[in-house]
Amino acid sequence: MNEAASKFLERAxxxxxxxxxPIYPVMMIAxxxxxxxxxxxxMDKKEEPETKRYTAxxxxxxxxxxxxxxxxxxxxxxxxxxxxxxxxxxxxxxxxMFIGVCGAALFAIPALCSVAIKPIMDAIHKKKAPEPQPIVxxxxxxxxxxxxxxxxxxxxxxxxxxxxxxxxxLNSRIGxx
Amino acid sequence: xLSAITNTIANQHLANIALNPIAQVSIETTLKAIGRPAAILxxxxxxxxxKQYAASKEFLYQATCLLTxxxxxxxxxxxxxxxxxxxxxxxxxxxxxxxxxxxxFEHYMKLTKKSIEDRRLTLQKEKVKDKYHPDVRKDxxxxxxxxxxxxIVSTIGVFNLMGSVLGLAVLAPQVSHMFxxxxxxxxxxxxxxxxxxxxxxxxxxxxxxxKA
Numbered sequence: 272m273n274e275a276a277s278k279f280l281e282r283a284x285x286x287x288x289x290x291x292x293p294i295y296p297v298m299m300i301a302x303x304x305x306x307x308x309x310x311x312x313x314m315d316k317k318e319e320p321e322t323k324r325y326t327a328x329x330x331x332x333x334x335x336x337x338x339x340x341x342x343x344x345x346x347x348x349x350x351x352x353x354x355x356x357x358x359x360x361x362x363x364x365x366x367x368m369f370i371g372v373c374g375a376a377l378f379a380i381p382a383l384c385s386v387a388i389k390p391i392m393d394a395i396h397k398k399k400a401p402e403p404q405p406i407v408x409x410x411x412x413x414x415x416x417x418x419x420x421x422x423x424x425x426x427x428x429x430x431x432x433x434x435x436x437x438x439x440x441l442n443s444r445i446g447x448x
Numbered sequence: 449x450l451s452a453i454t455n456t457i458a459n460q461h462l463a464n465i466a467l468n469p470i471a472q473v474s475i476e477t478t479l480k481a482i483g484r485p486a487a488i489l490x491x492x493x494x495x496x497x498x499k500q501y502a503a504s505k506e507f508l509y510q511a512t513c514l515l516t517x518x519x520x521x522x523x524x525x526x527x528x529x530x531x532x533x534x535x536x537x538x539x540x541x542x543x544x545x546x547x548x549x550x551x552x553f554e555h556y557m558k559l560t561k562k563s564i565e566d567r568r569l570t571l572q573k574e575k576v577k578d579k580y581h582p583d584v585r586k587d588x589x590x591x592x593x594x595x596x597x598x599x600i601v602s603t604i605g606v607f608n609l610m611g612s613v614l615g616l617a618v619l620a621p622q623v624s625h626m627f628x629x630x631x632x633x634x635x636x637x638x639x640x641x642x643x644x645x646x647x648x649x650x651x652x653x654x655x656x657x658x659k660a
Contacts, residue, residue: 277537277538277540280537280538281538281541281599284599284602284603284606285598285599285602287602287605287606287609288598288601288602288603288604288605288606289602290609291467291605292467293466293467293472295609296469296472296473296609296612296613297472297473297476299609299612299613300473300612300613300616300617302613303613303614303616303617303618304616304617304621306617307617307618307621308617308621311621311622355454355457355458356454359454359458360458361463362458362459362460362462362463363454363457363458365463365466365467366457366458366459366462366463366466367457368466369462369465369466369472370457372472372476373475373476373479376476376479376480377479377480377483377484381484381487
């Protein structure tokens with residue numbers, strides 16, 4: 272490995288290694304889950320496309336809610352360390368942050384998801400809902416896949432007009448719209 | 449009473465656990481494996497069969513995630529990461545060459561927190577007599593504050609973090625997905641739940657629980 276790459280790697284590892292706070296691993300895991308879980312769901316060939324899309328959006332939203340919740344719960348509980356004597360504040364901040372993260376995973380995130388996800392999913396579903404289908408009165412009507420050709424069964428004399436080409440008759444404005 | 453709570457919250461051991469991604473993820477997953485099924489079982493709006501099914505599924509998911517994480521990810525990334533750094537990424541760095549493996553480095557880090565007399569006594573023991581590189585041994589025996597090797601500590605931390613993210617976000621869900629359905633079938637919960645849903649589908653509309 273060349274010198275510059277080695278230096279860059281060293282700096283990057285030292286910087287990342289210093290992110291020693293309990294909120295960072297859980298936020299990174301949530302971000303990873305937010306990317307990979309919907310991806311795996313969409314790759315599933317056994318599921319219906321609509322179900323896949325619904326599940327993937329739901330999973331993505333859950334992790335999207337989880338990331339800021341972990342951050343705020345961790346930070347809020349760590350701020351309580353100010354109540355401790357100055358000598359203990361460092362350890363107290365770390366431990367309280369960890370307790371906050373556990374609380375977020377157990378209570379805050381499920382609660383927020385149950386409140387927020389349903390309205391969002393309903394809103395998305397409403398937007399994508401198909402237009403109402405016309406009401407079919409009889410269930411036995413079968414539609415032909417070939418274009419229907421109208422046959423005139425009346426016994427009448429075929430006049431000149433009836434022998435005109437269809438395109439000509441339909442484009443003529445005589446006697447109507 | 450208050451001082452006991454204060455001391456517990458400001459405990460050094462707890463802080464060490466909280467700063468270790470592996471311990472942190474393990475504790476959090478264990479809590480989820482207990483807490484989430486419990487929350488499902490407490491819910492009054494779901495039928496008992498569905499509750500049992502959902503709680504078992506959640507427990508099995510979290511448990512398999514934890515086992516996969518501890519069984520595959522931790523050894524692979526902790527040990528493999530150190531060896532990768534030593535042999536490829538930082539092979540020019542002398543500090544990596546002083547330690548055989550991650551276990552030896554972690555033992556060294558434990559010793560650095562002890563007093564110099566305790567360290568000397570420990571180094572006399574048969575187990576660690578020929579363990580360390582001469583420079584490291586000398587540092588431990590003579591220096592009051594031995595070197596802490598921030599690059600090695602950071603490297604182990606980064607690989608732990610990478611293992612946690614990749615393990616919990618990618619590998620563990622796949623493994624648990626393979627394991628959950630056969631396990632639920634073995635417990636007889638999947639058929640039960642299917643019957644429950646079939647009954648719900650065939651039931652008259654007025655009887656369907658709209659709250660659920």
